[in-house]
Amino acid sequence: xxxxxxxxxxxxxxxxxxxxxxxxxxxxxxxxxxxxxxxxxxxxxxxxxxxxxxxxxxxxxxxxxxxxxxxxxxxxxxxxxxxxxxxxxxxxxxxxxxxxxxxxxxxxxxxxxxxxxxxxxxxxxxxxxxxxxxxxxxxxxxxxxxxxxxxxxxxxxxxxxxxxxxxxxxxxxxxxxxxxxxxxxxxxxxxxxxxxxxxxxxxxxxxxxxxxxxxxxxxxxxxxxxxxxxxxxxxxxxxxxxxxxxxxxxxxxxxxxxxxxxxxxxxxxxxxxxxxxxxxxxxxxxxxxxxxxxxxxxxxxxxxxxxxxxxxxxxxxxxxxxxxxxxxxxxxxxxxxxxxxxxxxxxxxxxxxxxxxxxxxxxxxxxxxxxxxxxxxxxxxxxxxxxxxxxxxxxxxxxxxxxxxxxxxxxxxxxxxxxxxxxxxxxxxxxxxxxxxxxxxxxxxxxxxxxxxxxxxxxxxxxxxxxxxxxxxxxxxxxxxxxxxxxxxxxxxxxxxxxxxxxxxxxxxxxxxxxxxxxxxxxxxxxxxxxxxxxxx
DNA sequence: AGAAACATGAGCAACTCA
DNA sequence: TGAGTTGCTCATGTTTCT
Numbered sequence: 001x002x003x004x005x006x007x008x009x010x011x012x013x014x015x016x017x018x019x020x021x022x023x024x025x026x027x028x029x030x031x032x033x034x035x036x037x038x039x040x041x042x043x044x045x046x047x048x049x050x051x052x053x054x055x056x057x058x059x060x061x062x063x064x065x066x067x068x069x070x071x072x073x074x075x076x077x078x079x080x081x082x083x084x085x086x087x088x089x090x091x092x093x094x095x096x097x098x099x100x101x102x103x104x105x106x107x108x109x110x111x112x113x114x115x116x117x118x119x120x121x122x123x124x125x126x127x128x129x130x131x132x133x134x135x136x137x138x139x140x141x142x143x144x145x146x147x148x149x150x151x152x153x154x155x156x157x158x159x160x161x162x163x164x165x166x167x168x169x170x171x172x173x174x175x176x177x178x179x180x181x182x183x184x185x186x187x188x189x190x191x192x193x194x195x196x197x198x199x200x201x202x203x204x205x206x207x208x209x210x211x212x213x214x215x216x217x218x219x220x221x222x223x224x225x226x227x228x229x230x231x232x233x234x235x236x237x238x239x240x241x242x243x244x245x246x247x248x249x250x251x252x253x254x255x256x257x258x259x260x261x262x263x264x265x266x267x268x269x270x271x272x273x274x275x276x277x278x279x280x281x282x283x284x285x286x287x288x289x290x291x292x293x294x295x296x297x298x299x300x301x302x303x304x305x306x307x308x309x310x311x312x313x314x315x316x317x318x319x320x321x322x323x324x325x326x327x328x329x330x331x332x333x334x335x336x337x338x339x340x341x342x343x344x345x346x347x348x349x350x351x352x353x354x355x356x357x358x359x360x361x362x363x364x365x366x367x368x369x370x371x372x373x374x375x376x377x378x379x380x381x382x383x384x385x386x387x388x389x390x391x392x393x394x395x396x397x398x399x400x401x402x403x404x405x406x407x408x409x410x411x412x413x414x415x416x417x418x419x420x421x422x423x424x425x426x427x428x429x430x431x432x433x434x435x436x437x438x439x440x441x442x443x444x445x446x447x448x449x450x451x452x453x454x455x456x457x458x459x460x461x462x463x464x465x466x467x468x469x470x471x472x473x474x475x476x477x478x479x480x481x482x483x484x485x486x487x488x489x490x491x492x493x494x495x496x497x498x499x500x501x502x503x504x505x506x507x508x509x510x511x512x513x514x515x516x517x518x519x520x521x522x523x524x525x526x527x528x529x530x531x532x533x534x535x536x537x
Numbered sequence: 538a539g540a541a542a543c544a545t546g547a548g549c550a551a552c553t554c555a
Numbered sequence: 556t557g558a559g560t561t562g563c564t565c566a567t568g569t570t571t572c573t
Contacts, residue, residue, distance in 0.1 A: 189550085304563080304565070306565080312542080391565075498567085501566060506568070508548075
């Protein structure tokens with residue numbers, strides 16, 4: 001199927017859609033298309049002739065309802081073993097060694113354990129071979145590391161911790177907190193959480209040395225929650241070419257906190273902020289609320305925006321508590337309870353004795369989107385909360401992406417995975433960076449509609465290609481896009497955090513979770529883009 | 538049927554204090 | 556230094572409402 005055909009009905013957006021689509025993905029026999037002996041090598045010819053339809057319209061759609069993918073039989077055939085097997089082979093691991101590992105550890109073993117087992121087996125084999133084979137040449141080592149990032153994890157983190165010691169950070173930066181454990185690799189959350197610097201504190205680091213495998217086109221930028229379960233950021237970093245995450249709290253860019261980790265290979269010097277400067281306190285962001293804000297609520301910043309509003313029952317309860325004391329200040333225990341709830345639910349004072357959750361317009365303002373960005377067009381209020389709550393903080397991301405403006409004065413080709421409501425695109429647009437061709441991959445139809453409306457309203461001159469499901473962004477499609485567009489300048493996205501978030505009490509399964517395991521598709525797609533563009537030179 | 542409302546802690550790190 | 560306390564978190568599953 002041509003990547004430029006018009007979309008059919010959108011795919012399912014329900015909670016179970018991921019596993020269902022994953023099953024379809026396996027059913028289509030995708031791994032067989034890959035050259036398993038040489039991970040991510042591209043054997044087929046890439047057409048450089050643009051599809052004729054590609055030039056007839058500046059907006060294309062891609063349907064995921066390929067008839068070859070809907071075989072009930074192939075769905076039934078799936079065993080628990082197939083899913084990790086397929087994904088690992090997709091990532092470039094040898095089919096045989098994956099099978100051996102699954103046989104040994106069982107079908108229900110976690111992916112990270114499987115990978116560790118495979119790596120351990122390789123190391124063991126390597127050690128055995130060292131007695132009979134000559135040592136690898138430098139270029140052979142580099143090639144090997146490019147294909148299998150796990151194998152050099154220990155060496156890298158050992159080197160890195162040594163380098164950190166030599167650098168001798170300031171006292172504030174030295175006060176770090178371990179967020180990753182296990183083995184001998186350690187990742188830290190900086191305190192303050194300012195990454196390589198924020199507008200008011202940009203001094204931290206002038207330049208950094210990227211691993212060779214990360215120091216090649218395209219630029220990539222990956223985002224997720226900073227406070228993920230132990231080991232998650234170590235895994236993400238190892239897959240993304242051993243690039244150390246940059247942890248930043250958007251509280252330095254906004255009136256609301258948003259602690260996130262970003263793994264990227266962008267330059268870190270000469271960053272600049274979006275204008276106009278965003279309000280940095282609740283009172284500046286919402287001046288009309290000052291009138292009702294009690295002195296005993298000393299908050300000037302909000303916590304991380306949520307995807308669901310507080311219940312009316314809670315705000316009523318708070319009003320009733322306060323009214324019981326007439327106009328007097330309530331006793332300490334009442335104030336304490338109310339402040340707890342205000343912090344937990346990000347409540348603001350909207351009237352006498354009245355608190356309320358932020359409305360979606362206010363959340364958009366805090367996140368740096370234009371007012372009403374997600375409003376209307378069939379979007380329900382609850383789905384709007386979900387959409388904006390899952391998005392980038394635009395000012396933060398734009399600060400990191402600002403270095404691209406001088407590098408791409410004529411605009412960029414962008415592959416945007418897990419686009420959501422278009423935080424990355426809005427950030428680039430607000431930076432004044434032209435969007436030449438954007439491939440936007442987003443499972444949720446509501447979000448795609450919001451993104452498309454924004455694209456049309458802002459009179460973008462480039463082309464928008466929409467795809468629903470990252471699992472169906474096949475190597476073939478990637479190659480076609482690269483053939484038509486001449487490559488991607490940036491691969492950007494933040495994969496689902498639902499299985500990583502501390503708010504999730506039910507299925508906080510880390511990167512093994514149904515949703516958050518989609519990170520591995522970010523890696524798969526990025527790695528394929530790198531391979532194809534690398535071959536093109 | 539779909540949207541909205543409601544009830545539901547765990548996990549981790551920062552902080553406090555003896 | 557270590558035990559105890561405090562605070563925060565891109566949420567999920569079920570029930571109720573429209």
